[in-house]
Amino acid sequence: xxxxxxxxxxxxxxxxxxxxxxxNFLNHQLxxxxxxxxxxxxxxxxxxxxxxxxxxxxxxxxxxxxxLGLACEVPVVFAKKGQTANSTDDKYVSHAYSFTHxxxxxxxxxxxxxxxxxxxxxxxxxxxxxxxxxxxxxxxKQAGAEVxxxxxxxxxxxxxxxxxxxxxxxxxxxxAIIEEMDADTQTIRFRGQEPAHLRQNGTAExx
Amino acid sequence: xxxxxxxxxxxxxxxxxxxxxxxNFLNHQLxxxxxxxxxxxxxxxxxxxxxxxxxxxxxxxxxxxxxLGLACEVPVVFAKKGQTANSTDDKYVSHAYSFTHxxxxxxxxxxxxxxxxxxxxxxxxxxxxxxxxxxxxxxxKQAGAEVxxxxxxxxxxxxxxxxxxxxxxxxxxxxAIIEEMDADTQTIRFRGQEPAHLRQNGTAExx
Numbered sequence: 001x002x003x004x005x006x007x008x009x010x011x012x013x014x015x016x017x018x019x020x021x022x023x024n025f026l027n028h029q030l031x032x033x034x035x036x037x038x039x040x041x042x043x044x045x046x047x048x049x050x051x052x053x054x055x056x057x058x059x060x061x062x063x064x065x066x067x068l069g070l071a072c073e074v075p076v077v078f079a080k081k082g083q084t085a086n087s088t089d090d091k092y093v094s095h096a097y098s099f100t101h102x103x104x105x106x107x108x109x110x111x112x113x114x115x116x117x118x119x120x121x122x123x124x125x126x127x128x129x130x131x132x133x134x135x136x137x138x139x140x141k142q143a144g145a146e147v148x149x150x151x152x153x154x155x156x157x158x159x160x161x162x163x164x165x166x167x168x169x170x171x172x173x174x175x176a177i178i179e180e181m182d183a184d185t186q187t188i189r190f191r192g193q194e195p196a197h198l199r200q201n202g203t204a205e206x207x
Numbered sequence: 208x209x210x211x212x213x214x215x216x217x218x219x220x221x222x223x224x225x226x227x228x229x230x231n232f233l234n235h236q237l238x239x240x241x242x243x244x245x246x247x248x249x250x251x252x253x254x255x256x257x258x259x260x261x262x263x264x265x266x267x268x269x270x271x272x273x274x275l276g277l278a279c280e281v282p283v284v285f286a287k288k289g290q291t292a293n294s295t296d297d298k299y300v301s302h303a304y305s306f307t308h309x310x311x312x313x314x315x316x317x318x319x320x321x322x323x324x325x326x327x328x329x330x331x332x333x334x335x336x337x338x339x340x341x342x343x344x345x346x347x348k349q350a351g352a353e354v355x356x357x358x359x360x361x362x363x364x365x366x367x368x369x370x371x372x373x374x375x376x377x378x379x380x381x382x383a384i385i386e387e388m389d390a391d392t393q394t395i396r397f398r399g400q401e402p403a404h405l406r407q408n409g410t411a412e413x414x
Contacts, residue, residue, distance in 0.1 A: 029320040030283040032276040059265035059285065063273040069239040070274070076237040078266065113236040 003037055004153060004176045005190050009198050014183045018158065026153065027060035027125050038175060039067035042123065042151040045173040049148040051121040053077060053114070055140065057096075057107060057132050061124040064153060068123060077113045079136060081105045092142040094135035107135040114143035127152040127174060130161025137170075149173065157191055210244055211360060211383045212397050217406050221390045225365070233360065234267035234332050245382060246274035249330065249358040252380040256355040258328040260284060260321070262347065264303075264314060264339050268331040271360060275330060284320045286343060288312045299349040301342040314342040321350035334359040334381060337368025344377075356380065364398055 001009075012022045025031035042064075051072065056065035057079040069076040081098070083106055091108040098105045114120070122136045133150055140147050147170065155162045155174035165172045177191035189195040208216075219229045232238035249271075258279065263272035264286040276283040288305070290313055298315040305312045321327070329343045340357055347354050354377065362369045362381035372379045384398035396402040 023317065024319065028284065028287065028317055030273060030276065030285070032273065032280070032283060035273065036277065058267075059269060059287075062266060062269040063283070066237060066239065066242065066270040066273045067277070069237065070243065073239070076239060076270070077235065078237070080235065080266075110230065110235055112231065 001190070001193065001196075002041075002175065004034070004041075005193075007031075007034055008154070008176060008178075008188065009196055011200075012188075012198055013200060014181045014186055014188065014198065016183045018156075018181065020154070020156070020178065020181060020188075022154070030063050035063050035067050038064050038153050039071050041175055042068055042121075042173065043071045046121055046149050046151060046171075049119070049121065049171070051119050051148050053118045053120050053145075054123055055079065055109070055114075055120050055136055056123045057081065057136060060126075064125055065123045068121075068151070077109060079107050079109050079139060081107055092139045094138040094142075096131040096135040107132070107139065109139050109143075111143070114140065114145050116144035118143070118145035119148045120145050121148055122150045123152075124150075125153045127155040127161050127165075127172075128159045130159075130164055133161060133165060154178065208397070208400065208403075209248075209382065211241070211248075212400075214238075214241055215361070215383060215385075215395065215405075216403055219395075219405055220407060221388045221393055221395065221405060223390045225363075225388065227361070227363070227385065227388060227395075229361070237270050242270050242274050245271050245360050246278050248382055249275055249328075249380065250278045253328055253356050253358060253378075256326070256328065256378070258326050258355050260325045260327050260352075261330055262286065262316070262321075262327050262343055263330045264288065264343060267333075271332055272330045275328075275358070284316060286314050286316050286346060288314055299346045301345040301349075303338040303342040314339070314346065316346050316350075318350070321347065321352050323351035325350070325352035326355045327352050328355055329357045330359075331357075332360045334362040334368050334372075334379075335366045337366075337371055340368060340372060361385065 054065050054076045065076045090111040093108045096107050120140045149171035152174040155177045157177045157179045179191050180189040186198045187195045261272050261283045272283045297318040300315045303314050327347045356378035359381040362384045364384045364386045386398050387396040393405045394402045
C-alpha cells in the first residue's frame with residue numbers, strides 16, 4: 001500500500017452516496033507534506049515524458065500543480081472555470097459539467113499560455129468521470145500542443161473517466177485508485193488490493 | 208525596487224480601467240520561481256509571528272499559500288467560494304463581493320479546519336478593496352482564532368483595502384504596492400518610488 005492509500009485509510013471518511021471525504025488533507029485543508037509527496041511521486045512516474053508545462057484546473061488542482069512545477073522546474077497554468085462571455089481576451093474554451101454546482105461550466109485558458117511546442121502534463125487532485133480531464137485535453141489540442149500524460153492523486157475507479165482515458169491511449173498515472181467503498185462498514189478497496197478499514201484518525205468529521 | 212516590482216515592470220501590462228494584467232506569472236500562468244520568491248519574502252517578513260496555519264481563498268491565492276506552507280512547515284487552508292445552501296456540513300461563513308462575477312459570494316471554511324488555538328496568517332495574491340481579506344478575518348474570528356497578519360503579493364494602494372486594514376491595526380505586509388498606474392503611458396508608481404515604465408517583455412498580450 002503506498003503513502004497516499006495509507007493516508008486515505010488514516011484520515012479519510014466514506015460518506016453515503018459514494019463520497020470519499022479527504023478535504024482534511026487534499027482539497028480544503030492541505031497537508032503540505034502529502035501534497036509534496038504526491039508531486040514527487042508524479043515527477044518520478046512521468047520521468048522521461050519531456051514535459052515542459054503543467055496544466056491543471058482551479059481550484060484544488062493548483063496546490064499539487066504548484067508543487068510539481070517546483071519539482072520539475074516548469075511553469076504551471078491553471079484553467080479557469082465560469083462564464084467567459086464578458087471577456088474580450090482570446091481564449092481556448094472547453095466545457096465540463098460541475099457536480100458541485102450542477103451546471104455546465106466553461107473551462108478556459110488564455111491563448112498566450114499554451115503554445116504548439118508545449119508538452120503538457122495535465123494534473124488534478126481527483127479523477128471521477130473525467131469531465132475536467134477531457135476539457136483540459138480539448139484545450140491542449142486547440143492550442144496545437146501535446147498531452148504527454150495525465151497525473152492524478154485519487155482516481156475513483158468505479159466511474160469511467162480513468163478507464164476511458166486509458167482506452168483512448170493517454171498515459172494516465174493515478175497514485176490511488178479506489179475500486180469500491182462502503183459508508184456503512186467504512187471500508188475501501190484500492191485497485192489490486194484487499195478491502196481495508198478506514199481508521200478515521202482525521203479531523204474531517206470528528207471535531 | 209524589489210524583485211516583484213521588477214517583475215511587474217518587466218512582464219506586466221496596464222489596461223484601461225485601472226487593471227494591472229500580470230496573469231502571465233501570478234494568477235493564470237504561474238512563474239514558480241516568482242511564487243517561491245514571494246513565499247520566502249512573506250516568511251521573512253512574518254518571522255516572529257508564531258503563525259501555525261495559513262489561510263487563503265480559492266483560487267489564485269492557493270499557489271502562494273502552498274509554497275508558503277512548504278517554507279513555514281504549517282498546514283494551509285483555502286476558503287471556498289460559492290453557495291453553501293446545499294451542504295449539511297458545519298461551516299464558518301462570511302461574504303465578499305466578487306468583481307469578476309459581479310455578485311456577492313459566500314466564503315466558507317469547514318469548522319474542523321480552524322481552531323481557537325490557531326495563529327493564522329492570511330495570504331492572497333491581490334489586495335484591492337479588501338473584501339476577501341475582511342471575509343477571511345471574519346471567519347478566523349468566528350473560529351475564535353487569532354489573525355497574526357496578512358501577507359499580500361500585490362496591493363492596489365489607490366483602493367482603500369490596505370490602508371483600512373492598517374488603520375484597524377492588522378500587521379499587513381504587501382510586497383508591491385501600486386500607487387498609480389496609467390494605461391496610456393504604460394507607467395506605474397509604486398509606493399515610495401518614482402514612476403517607472405513597463406517594459407512589456409511578458410507574453411500576456413503580445414503573442
